Amino acid sequence: MQVIINIVVMLALMGLLFYQQKNHMSFMRRVLTALVLGIIWGTVMQFVYGPTDPVTPATISWYNIVGTGYTRLLQMVVIPLVFVSITTAITNLKDSKILGKYGGTILAVLILTTAASALITIFVTSAFNLDSSSIAESTAETNRMEYLETQAENINSGTIAQRIIDIIPTNIFYSFTGQAPNSTLGVVLFSMLLGIAILSIKAKLPKEAELMTNLLNAAKEVVMKIVSFVLMLTPYGILALMTRFLATQRLEQIAELGVFVIANYVALALIFIMHLLILVFFKCNPVIFAKKSLTALAFAFTSRSSAATLPITVSTQVKKLGVPQGIAGISSSFATSIGQNGCAGMYPAMLAVMIAPTVGINPMSPGFIIQLVVVIAISSFGIAGVGGGATMAALVVLSAMNLPVALAGLLVSVEPLIDMGRTLVNVSDGILSGVVTAKRTGELDTAVYNAKDTADVMIDV
16 A cells, blocks of 8 residues: 555656746756755655665565666667767768867867876875775675676776777667677777778769768757757656655765765865866856756766767857867867766766775875876776766776775765766866867857857757
8 A cells, every 4th residue: 555655756856847848948957956855855764764664665666667667768769869960960970180189179178188187186085084994894885896896807808908898889880789898989980990891982082971860960960859858858757866865865874875965065065166266277167058958967977977968069059159060070079088077087986095095005105196197097997877876986996906896886876876976077078179179269159158148048959
């Protein structure tokens, strides 16, 4: 009976979100409403039942139809979305030389900001005096540790050079299944080659090039329509996911890791401030950037997927910030798997600094810091833009630094909480790379950038 009541409550909350949608409330407001409702209802379930009461897992199993179903839909569209975004961004350019002009700056911004994010995090971790010995473990964490140690052994079985080679797919159709370790980056590489190949035959075979361009543009429109269907479900997915998170977590464990969570968000806040300072350097108003990026950042925060945020990231750059379509498409697509400031920069750096003392290493020694920042910058390629990529990034970095990986398993209880903030700065950096590239090449439409923001970016998607 209690489970039925809980299901009815969830349906009533979803009905409220549907009412907001029918009354044309903005997408961002509906997402934030879902977030608040999920927090409230999840907290109520936490105190009424608790995570150990049989009613909680029985209820959550029904909520997962919405929450887990939404997550799987996001994962389903990642690969086709990356493929059509990159290929059309390149094929719609005038010539392939422009790609080199754009791509170099975009990659430089993504990688350098990731290195800077790692450096910021090192000092934040030291300031909070975080170390791995203060984190206790339970059965769930122990099981997670064993799994990650097995994963780390697989990573260590190959050299760094071999892992770089593995980025090149031997079977692109297998990469499109998403099962390969570097599926996303393999699709990125193939998409770039396909786009460049189409550009290169425009002069000799204009009809064929035009045909392929039209096909890809048509495919993009179809994929974007599928994405829009999924995005419409976002408030409902966020409601179910936040409810599940708060209803099933052991609050005493989260409280024990409170300082770790606070340190994470301090580091993430400083990274976001760094993004704004870079805009000041390039003479772009950072307040305008923050305001106009709010919808994309809110979606990234709640969905925990920079890949799923891709269409909103592109639309924000083009419609609100005056970035050309080609630059916006490339920067947003690259940012889903390269140089993620939160997942590939901040998180591995914090874990490495916390673990280093346990093996007799001074984490604040210049040699360790330089090595860690370089390893993070190099290994920041190919981190999938869906929730969970940070753990893989941490495994790669810790393995390369010859540090134990068990700590990543001990943090499983707060992983979703900090992953929301990490995804936000990942998306912020993707938008930043597009704006900086457009500004540097003289193609930023400053009139659009500085104009008053009135549109809901979801309308464009």
